[in-house]
Amino acid sequence: QLFFSYFKDLVGQEVTVELKNDLAIRGTLHSVDQYLNIKLENTRVVDQDKYPHMLSVRNCFIRGSVVRYVQLPPDGVDVDLLHDAARREARGG
Amino acid sequence: MVVGGLREFAHRTGNGSGTPVLEESNGEELMRVQPSVAVALGNRSLESPGTLYITSRKLIWLSDVDMAKGYAVDFLSISLHAVSRDQEAYSSPCIYTQIEVEDDEDEEDEDDTESTGALDLSKIREMRLVPSDSTQLDTLFDVFCECAELNPEPIEEEEEEEEEEHNWVFSADQMVVGGGAEEDGEWPISQSPTSVIGLSIGDEGGLAQPMLELQINDQRFDDAEEMVHESETKDH
Numbered sequence: 001q002l003f004f005s006y007f008k009d010l011v012g013q014e015v016t017v018e019l020k021n022d023l024a025i026r027g028t029l030h031s032v033d034q035y036l037n038i039k040l041e042n043t044r045v046v047d048q049d050k051y052p053h054m055l056s057v058r059n060c061f062i063r064g065s066v067v068r069y070v071q072l073p074p075d076g077v078d079v080d081l082l083h084d085a086a087r088r089e090a091r092g093g
Numbered sequence: 094m095v096v097g098g099l100r101e102f103a104h105r106t107g108n109g110s111g112t113p114v115l116e117e118s119n120g121e122e123l124m125r126v127q128p129s130v131a132v133a134l135g136n137r138s139l140e141s142p143g144t145l146y147i148t149s150r151k152l153i154w155l156s157d158v159d160m161a162k163g164y165a166v167d168f169l170s171i172s173l174h175a176v177s178r179d180q181e182a183y184s185s186p187c188i189y190t191q192i193e194v195e196d197d198e199d200e201e202d203e204d205d206t207e208s209t210g211a212l213d214l215s216k217i218r219e220m221r222l223v224p225s226d227s228t229q230l231d232t233l234f235d236v237f238c239e240c241a242e243l244n245p246e247p248i249e250e251e252e253e254e255e256e257e258e259h260n261w262v263f264s265a266d267q268m269v270v271g272g273g274a275e276e277d278g279e280w281p282i283s284q285s286p287t288s289v290i291g292l293s294i295g296d297e298g299g300l301a302q303p304m305l306e307l308q309i310n311d312q313r314f315d316d317a318e319e320m321v322h323e324s325e326t327k328d329h
Contacts, residue, residue: 066172
């Protein structure tokens, strides 16, 4: 549940979601669920050549299973905190 | 159940209403019916008039005039969906969806109407649904979200062995010789010694699985210092 909690804290921040099909979408993280399905607002496509038709959509819903990465704002990540939390979770809390 | 992108769908009830036949044995339910919806597959032109049926498992679009024409796609295959009002992107406000397609080769062009031969629906990556009533777009978007959430990745029981690969290691002291096959009783590890840290996005519902604890009480992993210290005190 770690990353679910982590992403919930990121709501409101700008993220770039890269899908497994190489599409990258930038937007404001609106919400996330336990399957890491992601809803973004004010989305715009980063790589416009591959999917020109998408351009800007106001809101979008991305299935968790097709996400490859979620790029976070650099100052939005406390790496040490995340590292410790992950270790704790790995050891069963 | 074959999941693999867009496909033709012509399974209508014979009672004249022309509604789609659902897999009720699978628990499939009709969530919403939206009449007067046109569909555009890939970069093909809009097809209409038709009716959109949203079930708990899939989207079905049926032509109102051609009883043999219809399309269906499982929510499991829909990578993303969005409300598109950008007129530069597309002339009509619509629900834009991307469909996950198996990548056989790199195809630059989708098979489209220009060179109709056999249109391979399973290669369609984008689909737009244009309701004649564009005020319905936000509601449709919400229903799509609901249905997508009802269809998380299935957990495949048979792939227990694969789970070993999904062990996420965060530090050296987590490196364990897996298997727990030793019988000397010093490994109080449960039947499934793998500790799945439930992160694998894109996996069989990894997050839904319970976290297993890895308990190693074997003294072999104690720091060497402690052992030495112990033996020293013993000697005294």
